Amino acid sequence: KPNPYMTTYDFIYKIVSLLLAQNNEYIYIDIDSTGNLRGLYPLNPLFCTLVESNNEIWLKFQFLDGNTYYVRYDRVIHLRNFYVKHDFYGENNETLKGALETQIVADDGIKNAIKISASLRGVLKASQAMLKDKDIEEMKNKFVDSLLSSTNGIGGLDARLDFKEINLNPVLLDKEQLSIVNGNIYGYFMISEEIIKSKYTADEWNAFYESVLEPKAIQMGQAFTNAIFSVKFSVNRIKYAKTETKINLIKEAGALGLLTVDEGREILDLPAIGGEEGNKRLQTLNVINANLADEYQGGGKSGKSNKGNEN
Numbered sequence: 001k002p003n004p005y006m007t008t009y010d011f012i013y014k015i016v017s018l019l020l021a022q023n024n025e026y027i028y029i030d031i032d033s034t035g036n037l038r039g040l041y042p043l044n045p046l047f048c049t050l051v052e053s054n055n056e057i058w059l060k061f062q063f064l065d066g067n068t069y070y071v072r073y074d075r076v077i078h079l080r081n082f083y084v085k086h087d088f089y090g091e092n093n094e095t096l097k098g099a100l101e102t103q104i105v106a107d108d109g110i111k112n113a114i115k116i117s118a119s120l121r122g123v124l125k126a127s128q129a130m131l132k133d134k135d136i137e138e139m140k141n142k143f144v145d146s147l148l149s150s151t152n153g154i155g156g157l158d159a160r161l162d163f164k165e166i167n168l169n170p171v172l173l174d175k176e177q178l179s180i181v182n183g184n185i186y187g188y189f190m191i192s193e194e195i196i197k198s199k200y201t202a203d204e205w206n207a208f209y210e211s212v213l214e215p216k217a218i219q220m221g222q223a224f225t226n227a228i229f230s231v232k233f234s235v236n237r238i239k240y241a242k243t244e245t246k247i248n249l250i251k252e253a254g255a256l257g258l259l260t261v262d263e264g265r266e267i268l269d270l271p272a273i274g275g276e277e278g279n280k281r282l283q284t285l286n287v288i289n290a291n292l293a294d295e296y297q298g299g300g301k302s303g304k305s306n307k308g309n310e311n
Helices: 008-022 094-117 133-149 175-188 202-228 243-255 261-267 290-296
Strands: 024-031 037-043 047-053 056-062 068-072 076-080 122-126 161-165
Touching (some): 008 037
Antiparallel strands (some): 024 076, 047 056
């Protein structure tokens, strides 16, 4: 466990979430008085400021609860996204702002369209001239009450009123336009709609792994190793492959003797057998040691054939 309050899953989940949201994530290294590591804690400060003191770099953290803490920079694991302009910080997500605003406007437009389509809008016209405002308001309220209290959605008017419906046709983004808006957001995080909706193929998963997951694992592994020299991050890409892909892998790698029985079972998400049986390597008879190939084919040093006696 990274600390007493988090599982490894929670720990990595929070780190990656904060890193993607803020492009900077800080993990505090908790070390006791004897120099032993007690825990690692992901931080989520409101503000972080660089401070120099006695030729050392410190970080000033201000948190939501109002507390402020100073931590020496080498006591923090600092992960960054879009590390370009600033010497210490990753860039903010300002580039994404336009795409998000467009998405919000599109969502609001859909909500408003639903409200408009479910309501009746129009103008009441009175045939009598010179009516007082109070009388007009009273006539309008009676019509509205009649409409709302009706169980069949029909309201009544007297001969003095004429109702003219106003049809509002809200303009909505079509499917292609919405796809472009969503694509701008997906592209920023280097993901696809197939990954978001878990509809990916093996090739799409491999592309996502190689372009997103593996670089993050390398980044975190290097950062943690640089700070505490003990943490190793890896991602089992086979675990999420299709069953067909797993079976083909076992067939091909198993035939060459590259897998033990337990390693093959692990690929298929089966429990390990353990012991001598689980560590056994199975290999096809069609594959032999290259050093024994000549003898196997009957061309050993003795020059005798293994095909049998010849007269």
